[in-house]
Each structure stands twice: as C-alpha cells, then as structure tokens.
Amino acid sequence: MKLSILWIYPILLFFSSCEPSSKSGIDSSLVIDRSIILEMESELTQLDQEIVFLKDQVEFLLANRDSLLKLADVNKYIFKGGLSTNTPQDSDKLSTLVILNSTTDFEKSMETALVTNSMDSFFKHTYEKYSIVAQVYINTVDQVSRVFPAYDVTNLLDPDLDVTNFNFFYEADLKHNPSRGPVWISEVYVDPAGRGWILSLVHPVFEQGDLLGVLGIDITVDDLIKRYLEDLEGDFLIVNNKGDIVGGNASAIEALSFPPLLNHVYRETINADNFRISNFNLFNSKNNEVRMMAKAIILEKKSHYLFQDEFSPEAAYAVPFSLLDWYLIKLDIRS
Incomplete structure (x- = not known):
C-alpha cells in the first residue's frame, strides 16, 4: 500500500503543476470597479x-x-x-x-x-x-x-x-x-x-x-484623472487604442520600464520640451512583457495579462471604455 501511494504522489504533483494559475481565469471586473468608468x-x-x-x-x-x-x-x-x-x-x-x-x-x-x-x-x-x-x-x-x-x-x-x-x-x-x-x-x-x-x-x-x-x-484629461482616479487605491493607467499612455499614477507608469518622469509627475513630463509620446507607448516599451501585455489587452481584447518576468509587475487587469477607445488598466506591482 505504501508503494502505491509513493507511485501516485509524483503523478499528482505533475497534474497540479499543469493547472493554470488561480489568477488566469480572473474576471477583470472583479478587480476594477467599472462604475468608475461609467461615472466618468x-x-x-x-x-x-x-x-x-x-x-x-x-x-x-x-x-x-x-x-x-x-x-x-x-x-x-x-x-x-x-x-x-x-x-x-x-x-x-x-x-x-x-x-x-x-x-x-x-x-x-x-x-x-x-x-x-x-x-x-x-x-x-x-x-x-x-x-x-x-x-x-x-x-x-x-x-x-x-x-x-x-x-x-x-x-x-x-x-x-x-x-x-x-x-x-x-x-x-x-x-x-x-x-x-x-x-x-x-x-x-x-x-x-x-x-x-x-x-x-x-x-x-x-x-x-x-x-x-x-x-x-x-x-x-488631467482634471478627469484627478477627479476619478487620484483617490483610488492601487496603480492605474489609461491608454488609448494605439497604446499611448493618456494618464495614470507615476508608480504605474514607472513600473512598466518607461523613462523616468519629471518630478515623478506625468503631466510635467508631457509639458517638457523634449517630450515624445512614442517614448510612452506600451508597444514601444523596452520591456518585452509590457509589449506582450499591450498586445493581449489592446489587440486581442483580453481582460488581463499575467507577467512572467520577476522585474515586471505581477499582473495587469483591463476594462475598456464605451464612449472612448480607451482602456483603464490596473497593475498589481510586486512588493
């Protein structure tokens, strides 16, 4: 009997390792309160x-x-x-x-x-x-x-x-x-x-x-973000259908391997003489995982993306706007 238990145990380990992450089937609406978008x-x-x-x-x-x-x-x-x-x-x-x-x-x-x-x-x-x-x-x-x-x-x-x-x-x-x-x-x-x-x-x-x-x-746009996102707990981004970052928390933007923000404020960065929107586009990120996230959310219309790289955030959850071709993205940043 002991031998049969030992024989079954590695098989159980194998199948359990093949199961998807508990987050892989998560509904982004449970992570992001869609009422934020509806109110906006x-x-x-x-x-x-x-x-x-x-x-x-x-x-x-x-x-x-x-x-x-x-x-x-x-x-x-x-x-x-x-x-x-x-x-x-x-x-x-x-x-x-x-x-x-x-x-x-x-x-x-x-x-x-x-x-x-x-x-x-x-x-x-x-x-x-x-x-x-x-x-x-x-x-x-x-x-x-x-x-x-x-x-x-x-x-x-x-x-x-x-x-x-x-x-x-x-x-x-x-x-x-x-x-x-x-x-x-x-x-x-x-x-x-x-x-x-x-x-x-x-x-x-x-x-x-x-x-x-x-x-x-x-x-x-900055006034919209201040009114609806500034007091929210968590790290948020708003991006358009081209992958351009429209706004968001400094911590969220900097977690995606983009250039440092001027005084850690995106608005001040935007107003700088050397600002180029191409430098703050998800598809242009130096981090391949960020580019994969953009593809999953914007092109494939997926509601979430799980990062594999330990230097990237842990996960991203997205909800599309209805009125605008934008996405609200919440990041889970590794501690």
Whole structure:
C-alpha cells in the first residue's frame, strides 16, 4: 500500500503543476470597479447634449445671416491683421477671434465672424458650467477661429495654418461623420498652454446643407484623472487604442520600464520640451512583457495579462471604455 501511494504522489504533483494559475481565469471586473468608468463617461455624455445645444444656436444665427449682418457690432473686436487684439486680461466675456491667412475671401470670413459674435456668451456659459472644460470653440471652412476663453494668440497660433487639415475639424465632416452628430476624438493632444493632454468633442455645423464649420469642446484629461482616479487605491493607467499612455499614477507608469518622469509627475513630463509620446507607448516599451501585455489587452481584447518576468509587475487587469477607445488598466506591482 505504501508503494502505491509513493507511485501516485509524483503523478499528482505533475497534474497540479499543469493547472493554470488561480489568477488566469480572473474576471477583470472583479478587480476594477467599472462604475468608475461609467461615472466618468456619464459626465462626458452631458457634454454631448451641450454641444448639440451650441450647434443649434450657431445654425440659428447662420439661418438669419443677412438680418444679423445689418445689426452686427463691428466694433466688438479690434483686429491687427487677422488677429483680434484682446488679451485674456482685457475681458472675461470675449473669445480670441482669428481670420487665418489661409482664407480665400477675407471679407466673407469677416461676415461669418460678425454673424457668430453672439456665440461668445454661449461659449462662456458652457465653459463656466463644466469644470472639466478647457475651452469651447468653432472653426469654419472660411478659416474663422473663435476660441473661448481668450488666449495669447500672438505667441501660440500660427496664422498661416488651415484649420480644415486638423482632426478636430475633419473628424466631424461628412466623410468621417455621416450621422452629423457629436464625435469624441480618442486621440489626445498636448495643450500648448501647458494643461497637459486635451480630449476633444466636436460637432459639425451646417448652413443651407453645406458644412460651414465645426464646434469643439476640449477637456483637460488631467482634471478627469484627478477627479476619478487620484483617490483610488492601487496603480492605474489609461491608454488609448494605439497604446499611448493618456494618464495614470507615476508608480504605474514607472513600473512598466518607461523613462523616468519629471518630478515623478506625468503631466510635467508631457509639458517638457523634449517630450515624445512614442517614448510612452506600451508597444514601444523596452520591456518585452509590457509589449506582450499591450498586445493581449489592446489587440486581442483580453481582460488581463499575467507577467512572467520577476522585474515586471505581477499582473495587469483591463476594462475598456464605451464612449472612448480607451482602456483603464490596473497593475498589481510586486512588493
């Protein structure tokens, strides 16, 4: 009897060693509270309704273009070339208004600017109503740009650019947005005013059936992260569908073998002159395990990844956003 027990014992050891880790079948929803994402997206969804309201106001003005031109206050803005001369310190009621050099008809562009002057008050209301809003704006096919609140246009804007070449414009056109509704642009950009990553919601504006312009509401991603992730226990990342790190805890970012963060703060790193987003992309990590994690979560749509390398975190758990093509990732970092 003793011999049979000794013979069976190594077989049991073999089969037990072949069993998957207790974490291999874990449901990421048990690790990450999905209500975090739902709450975040609920706040963002309110802006869908807001930008539709703004669209209705602009299209009403355009429908009454001729009558409004007769009543327009031509002295509301003073221009030097195509740039309004007001500064952020002059008035908290004015936008920065620009007619870019790329316009083919300056007079027509000026008419569009005059007709839409009353949008300043609507932009101001939206900006003050939502604390996460960084700016509200409209860019038009005739190269008029109105942005609230006002900014240092002389130092921050290239007057020769063509607004229709940027994703915050063309992502809302009929080719990219045949439904003509609100569009969230998942690809964030670095704010030149130093507020870190900016997320944009855009909506097309039509005049007599033709695209006249695109409204936009920009969100400061850092404010979103502070509000919803800063007080959470654990190490979190938000990445987009390209693997770019949108935000997260310094400990989480540094655990994935990325370059050291400036003062251990990702936002400060983003604002540095030598920042390159490619240096903070999961697929570009020097750690092969991190690249494998990115492949599993983003490309293969898996809910978790277990690291094998003892110098990497122990595990990563991911939950996708619904509104945006983003992922919330929680890391279990080895102690």
